[in-house]
Amino acid sequence: MKSQIRKIIVQVDEVLQEGGQAVSPPTRRALAMAVIANPYAGKFSENLDQLIDIGEELGGLLGERCVKALGIQPEDAHSYGKAAIVGEAGELEHAAAILHPKLGAPLRKAVSKGAALVPSAKKQGTLGTAIDVPLGHKDAAFVRSHFDAMEARVNDAPRANEIVVAVVVTDSGRPHPRIGGLQVHEITGTDGLR
Amino acid sequence: MTALIDVRRVFTHVEEIHHEFGPVASAPLVRGAIAAVLRNPYAGTYYADILPMMEALNPLGVDLAKQLCEAMGVFPEAIQGYGKGAIVGAAGELEHGALWHVPGGYAMRELLGWKGDRAAYLAGKGGVSTGQPGNALSIVPSTKKVGPPGTTLDVPMTHINASYVRSHFDAIEVCVPGSPRSDELIVILAMSTGARVHARVGGLAAQDISQWNGLR
DSSP: OOOEEEEEEEEEEEEEEETTTEEEEEEEEEEEEEEEEOTTSSOOOOHHHHHHHHHHHHHHHHHHHHHHHHHHOGGGGGOOOOOOOOOSSSSSHHOOOOOOOSSSHHHHHHOOOOOOOOOOOEOOOOOOOOOOEEEEEESTBBBBGGGHHHHHHHTOOOOTEEEEEEEEEEEEOSOOOOOSSGGGGGOOOOSSSO | OSSSOOOEEEEEEEEEEEEEESSSOOOEEEEEEEEEEEEETTTTTTTTTOHHHHHHHHHHHHHHHHEEEEETTTTTGGGGGGEEEEOOTTTTTTTHHTTTTHHHHHHHHHHHHSSSSSSHHTTTTOOOOSSSOOSSSSSEEEEEEEETOOOOOEEEEEEOOOOOGGGGEEEEEEOOOOOTTTEEEEEEEEEEEOOOOTTOOOOOOOGGGOOOBBOO
């Protein structure tokens, strides 16, 4: 393991009714988070390769945990998103090093395909800081029914020298989407947009 | 007329704790909580008789206990700590949360109340009879509150067979973002597979349980 993991947390949010109407099948979103030590906490480093490698490792681990928690096959995943919260002895750039260079490829493998950009958010924070992980359809970013967000927080993290890394995978869009736009059955899935 | 038990949302939370800045555990401590968001049929008006719902919650409780154990990826025999709680939306009363006391405990006993020798069973020696009459002997510790959407609740946990086991006094924070709405109720079960990850404050140890009275 490249990352020193203190905790892994997996949540599943299943909505069976919304607005007084049954949601059938229920919408389900899975969130997997890892609380890791920040190898660059408290010191400036020009090179952030350790975090880039940690991002690669966690993209697969957290993506697979989400898919497993949903009990689905990778190709049945609909949308995804990623986020990181950096403790106060680290920099926002540390979150960027985890999220952007290498996390995406293993995450895409975990959900199969994944032509679209993985929407992301990052912030600095402290114990219990919440971050809303943005979500978009994995193969076509313009699918309007799948624009969403899932709140992620860990009550005892990040400590100053830690980072919380979060990945969300869903098997559905919002409950009762009805604001039009590009529909799932209209996806061509080649450019990641439509 | 809608059913008395009308579940809108189910939220599961499972954590694996490898360490808390001390020695890394050989097997991580697994703790989990499951929360069902349901309609509060008594919201907005005072009802003298709310007991019908208590009885009606029993099947939901059993179902949630099974789902939580499954989400934690362990067999019921591995569960060593438990707790329960409720969060009542703003149009309800704390007393509505108290409806969960009996069904929450019933659910744990249905899942964990296996009779036999746990150590022998886990060692593959079958259920040799001992002085232990069953599992889930302890009172299931609980807490409840009235709160707005996103309220957090620290659900207390203790050892399933003896409340005084000091290594297993714990609590897990539960939050269902966006819930409960004012006319809703959240019922919660929590379980863990062991002691606090670096438990070292002495007291009664799990292996020294001898009275099988739920306390020691």
